[in-house]
Amino acid sequence: MNDAVKAAGVETSGRVRIQQFGRFLSGMVMPNLGAFIAWGLITALFIPTGWLPNERLASLVGPMITYLLPLLIGFTGGRMVWGIRGGVVGAVATMGVIVGSGIPMFIGAMLMGPIGGYAIRFFDRKVEGKIPGGFEMLVNNFSAGIISMILALVSLVLIQPVVGGLMTVLQGAVGWIVDRQLLPLASLFIEPGKILFLNNAINHGVLGPLAVSQVTEAGKSILYLLEANPGPGLGILLAYWLFSKGTAKDSAPGAVIIHFFGGIHEIYFPYVLMQPILILAVIAGGATGVFTFMITGAGEVASPSPGSILALMAVAPRGGLLPVLSGVLTSSIVSFIVAMPFVKRAASRMSESDAAASLETAKDSVRDMKNLGKIESIAFACDAGMGTSAMGATRLKKLLGESGMTGIQVIHCSVDEVPRGTSVVICQKSLVDRVKASNPGSRVYGISNLVNAGEYREIVDELAAARA
Template identity: 60%
Template sequence: MAEKKSVRARIQRFGSNLSSMIMPNIGAFIAWGIITAIAMSLPETSDIHLFLEAFVDPMVIYLLPLLIAFAGGRMLHDFRGGVVGATAAMGVIVAADIPMFIGAMIMGPLGGYAIKKFDQWMDGKIPSGFEMLINNFSAGIIGAVFAILGSLAISPLVVGFTAALGAGVDAMIGIGALPLVSIFIEPAKILFLNNAINHGIITPIASSQISEFGESMLLMLEANPGPGIGILLAFMIFGKGAARASSYGAGIIHFFGGIHEIYFPYVLMKPQLIIALIAGG
């Protein structure tokens, strides 16, 4: 019984840590969703569309992961940990051509933990008058080291994980087991890998089916809005605090704008909801 409580406590603590990284940045996700929804609703040749489209990729590739990494580092060692965590996350971001949210969730707290341990080790050992010099250089050196390590070690793991999910989707489609495809698609989506799965695997196969049969059910797999709306409705009804308050705006953006990414942070806050997404998909 004690062991079960320990496991449950660890899971709850893990969920709480994820929530601490995601919740402070929900406003940025909503801002990105609004800009993306407006851009998608306008003709591709219009000046406003071209102006807003310039925001979309930089925000999802750089801004949002860096904010998550900063929050993760700050969670462990205040503002100083946030700075090192964001610096460390830059390594995984530049090493891949996909949004590195999972990499940011790893490198942010890791960088914060490293600088925290360094500060504890140096406590009381810094000569008077050298505090600012040592503090700044130590943060810079540790951030640079972890950025390089993230680029060389963590980024390939995340890219490999993405490839594995893609292979799973391809295999399920190949044997005609469409109801099981969501086992791979939904976890990929909440890690912001939906475009990689959609454009890299589903769209090419669907295009060949359309040319042969005139239609394809595959186009509805990744684009299915139902599970996301269900998640946001659950937060509207059963959520608490800022998560519930922000879910209304996120629901409007998802329902009318078709922006799936807006509900991903809510699932990351409570990873057990991935089961509901798979069942709904």
């Protein structure tokens, strides 16, 4: 194996590990976004500077941010590792970093939750088959209790000071960047990271915990807007809509609606990957939006998830709606202007047959579905199992119903939680290898464009042919 191949392999492996780590971090937060939004809305409404100030109702804000949200993250992290037992131990372990801390301990929860899950998993595997009959419940309950106690004490005495110091350093670094008007430079890392499907990890794993601390002090945080801003993606999609041709042009209007109003940013990633030079457009748009947010004093009181313009408006503080919309607008304009010449040049070189190539590839990739036999279940999978997969599953259900095909269960889920025995798994092409590795008995179909009705129709037609 030559050096170039080795280097490419190392780079790919490293990127996959980073993506998996990022997905694990975001996986602890995303299932609990409803709780974060509830806290954000209560904060926006009832704190002294809120829309409807109320001292009694505002008393919910502190306990929720200090205890409820970190405990939910810790429980979810432990459960991801070892089910309910892991979740319980993870939550107790998380309590150790919460008590006595002067800041919200989200980073500590992301650390201690999985540690609790791994600890109880290690114990359970070691004693498997060695517990005398009739003592299973006793051992299970006391082992979880003892391990939880030890981890809570360790996290209180050792982990909390370390995490607290780390959070102080991070907050100081963010403050230093903001004070020196350098925050737009963050787009150099955030926008390319999003295109590599690290958007949830960036937003919920890194920026979110820091933003919460700013909200408790200032009532809002600009950090919530850095990744969630739909402006850069909107500019890209508008450029394709107006200046491209073929499948990309036809699918762009639907992608605009899904991205801008539905908040599913993943929809525009393939459009950028078609022409990687467009990363410059999203970086320019993102940096412009951040600069606008800074000079107008924009911020949000909670994470606008999904990153829809409607969500951004819903969690804007009182008097803060115009600055948020200004940043979205300027980022869209700049992204569109930078992307326009590249999209036009590519379109001038593209024949109609080239534009339809992805659709033909889709047709070829489903030919062997006829050999599946009876198809009982279809899973639409994405990173978190909430955004793109839910949209894809809804679209597929509608087409199946229109084709008169009943009795096929269509679900949406995370790529790591596809049920065993699923007949067909549909996902974005970037996730195909992961799905195949964990579901060797399933037919895995990689779809290139979530709004390309032709690809969905091909799947349904082949399923109908297989049933005939």
